[in-house]
Amino acid sequence: MEIRRDIYLEKLISKKNNGLIKVVTGVRRCGKSYLLFNLFSDHLKEEKVRADHIIEMAFDSFENRKYRDPEVLYPYLMEKIQDEQMYYVLLDEVQLLDDFESVLNSLVRKKNVDVYVTGSNAKFLSKDIITEFRGRGDEVHMYPLTFAEYMSVYPGDKNDAWRDYVIYGGLPLIFSFNTSDQKADFLKSLFKETYISDIIGRNKVRNKVELEELLNILSSAIGSLTNPSKLSATYKSVKNKTISQTTIKRYIDYLCDSFLIDSAIRYDVKGKKYIDTPAKYYFTDLGLRNARLNFRQVEETHAMENIIFNELKVRGFNVDVGVIPINEKDKNGKNIRKQLEIDFVCNKGSKRYYIQSVFAMPDAAKKQQEQRSLLLTGDGFKKIIITKDVLAPLYNEEGVLVMSVFDFLLDLDSLEK
Incomplete structure (x- = not known):
């Protein structure tokens, strides 16, 4: 069963390729991961973005624990970026990534990388968008249905x-x-x-x-x-x-x-x-x-x-x-x-x-x-x-x-x- 979340999907689409880190915040289990990995990812595919140019990572998954280390994640992402076309990096529960501010700031400086992240905690995200991202953060706050x-x-x-x-x-x-x-x-x-x-x-x-x-x-x-x-x-x-x-x-x-x-x-x-x-x-x-x-x-x-x-x-x-x-x-x-x-x-x-x-x-x-x-x-x-x-x-x-x-x-x- 697919539940359309058009309010938030349209916000993400309107912010696409704007040079900022799109940060989807909201209470746990309100649908942030689904928005990013299903609805928005499907939109990118409908827009003919190649599958290998959509890079997804859920940090709360057991198999991805090693990527919470920025020294592991960053080389992995750089290896995925092979050409000059636009890459869409979708990162879920990014507050679990150590030193995530530095990683995201490095990614967003690349001209062919568009970054989208989710998080469930205001102290790690909303407030730090101002202090750490220095104007590079663009928040979309999500609610339950x-x-x-x-x-x-x-x-x-x-x-x-x-x-x-x-x-x-x-x-x-x-x-x-x-x-x-x-x-x-x-x-x-x-x-x-x-x-x-x-x-x-x-x-x-x-x-x-x-x-x-x-x-x-x-x-x-x-x-x-x-x-x-x-x-x-x-x-x-x-x-x-x-x-x-x-x-x-x-x-x-x-x-x-x-x-x-x-x-x-x-x-x-x-x-x-x-x-x-x-x-x-x-x-x-x-x-x-x-x-x-x-x-x-x-x-x-x-x-x-x-x-x-x-x-x-x-x-x-x-x-x-x-x-x-x-x-x-x-x-x-x-x-x-x-x-x-x-x-x-x-x-x-x-x-x-x-x-x-x-x-x-x-x-x-x-x-x-x-x-x-x-x-x-x-x-x-x-x-x-x-x-x-x-x-x-x-x-x-x-x-x-x-x-x-x-x-x-x-x-x-x-x-x-």
């Missing part, structure tokens, strides 16, 4: 697909399993044996229990505003143990660096400034999040918000949490200052959208509550409410676009309509 990609191979209707997607997420390998138990066991094992072990080993975490408890707390609170201080207090109340804010921040950095979670920080729409804390955290894949909680806490409301956040990131938006400060009177007539929230302030170039994720709007009161902050932004950017209710996209009397989550997810141009 979007709902549209998931639907393209799902053997059922969108409602059944949504139910499974909310529970088991979008890692492509989920389609290798037929039963609910098989999918759940796969995700739980993957989380424990791959993600946790990888994070602990790479960062030399001494207290595994602390990290796992923090993961449980973050998993239970997706889409909720929090910060190291609140998390430390929660840890104290739940486990009756103390964990410092500094340690929590370090652990969160580890989770972000492994692409397991992502954050949205607050942005004061009126004051046009960022508020660093608290922030919201979302899981890159809901299936992994649910597996962490043993599938005991699958709330569709929070899941929908997480899915919308990931979709916006896939579409290339910078995504913040909007804050609208207001003054109003309490029941005693006293002035009080409050902050209204906009779930997502989405920016890309000159475009901006304000979006609320609302699972259901059963009445006019709920509608007014949800769109109040949108109507107080004081600017002309598009305001959108995304709801689970099945309806055709429409503009209400206040000029707010209301659309179903299916219309949003299944149409890449949905925000433009």
Whole structure:
């Protein structure tokens, strides 16, 4: 079964032969290797690139362990390059290659070598692109399957697909399993044996229990505003143990660096400034999040918000949490200052959208509550409410676009309509 990943394939094709190192990053098992060795390699062959001019190396394979040594790999690659025609070098899990920065910089200096690499760790790749590649790196960040990609191979209707997607997420390998138990066991094992072990080993975490408890707390609170201080207090109340804010921040950095979670920080729409804390955290894949909680806490409301956040990131938006400060009177007539929230302030170039994720709007009161902050932004950017209710996209009397989550997810141009 082939799952098309056209968003990322088109990005790679557009960057072909640009003289930079194309770096495909993303959480483990999201499909980076398949993108490189299947979809992109097939594209090269369709473009009549000879097979001996496509050089592939997966560093996480047992048979390729010796090539993790640059003194072995580099001569091997040079031996493969026999003429002046363009060679395409595809390297998978390149963070396992010792001194990979020097090897890649040497390769990219050759006029007839186009380099593509994948990696699963931000510390070894995204940050070093700037410091080590000195402008020679060109990143393509990959996510698990979007709902549209998931639907393209799902053997059922969108409602059944949504139910499974909310529970088991979008890692492509989920389609290798037929039963609910098989999918759940796969995700739980993957989380424990791959993600946790990888994070602990790479960062030399001494207290595994602390990290796992923090993961449980973050998993239970997706889409909720929090910060190291609140998390430390929660840890104290739940486990009756103390964990410092500094340690929590370090652990969160580890989770972000492994692409397991992502954050949205607050942005004061009126004051046009960022508020660093608290922030919201979302899981890159809901299936992994649910597996962490043993599938005991699958709330569709929070899941929908997480899915919308990931979709916006896939579409290339910078995504913040909007804050609208207001003054109003309490029941005693006293002035009080409050902050209204906009779930997502989405920016890309000159475009901006304000979006609320609302699972259901059963009445006019709920509608007014949800769109109040949108109507107080004081600017002309598009305001959108995304709801689970099945309806055709429409503009209400206040000029707010209301659309179903299916219309949003299944149409890449949905925000433009």
